[in-house]
Amino acid sequence: MSTKILLCFDFGTKNIGIAVGQLFTGNVRPLNALKAQDGTPDWMQIEKLLKEWQPDYLVVGLPLNMDGSEQYLTSRVRKFARCLHDRFDIRVELQDERLSTVEARYCLFERGGYRALNKYSVDSHAAAIILQDWLEIN
Secondary structure (H helix, E strand, C coil): CCCCEEEEEECCCCEEEEEEEECCCCCEEEEEEEEEECCEECHHHHHHHHHHHCCCEEEEEECECCCCCECHHHHHHHHHHHHHHHHHCCEEEEEECCCHHHHHHHHHHHHHHHHHCCHHHHHHHHHHHHHHHHHHHC
16 A cells, blocks of 8 residues: 555645645645635645645545535635646545534644634644544545
8 A cells, every 4th residue: 555645734824724635644744824815725825835845636625515415615625636646636525514614723722722723723633533434534
């Protein structure tokens, strides 16, 4: 089995959470979140991340309503995922992200109370949860 590296993105209009993981070991860890301007990331920062980590493929959290239907942000996430693929020619997988932010907030609060609940750490911990979920089913 190869040691494939994966990067995961938790897309948001103001911040994009990021996590890195490895397929062979199943290890996942959050990275620093990136700023976005109304959903537009700094593509140079993403390119820098891709050069640094050299992922074999990318996972992007897909926001869905609890009943599985799409919401406003779903189409923007699909567009972001297409842009990642088109710009960098890397395979992109979408992963259901329902309740990942809730779980991230809970885990961070358990570890450090309200001080641990800043937006950047929540977004990147949510990305780590999304990636962990993806790894469990693949």
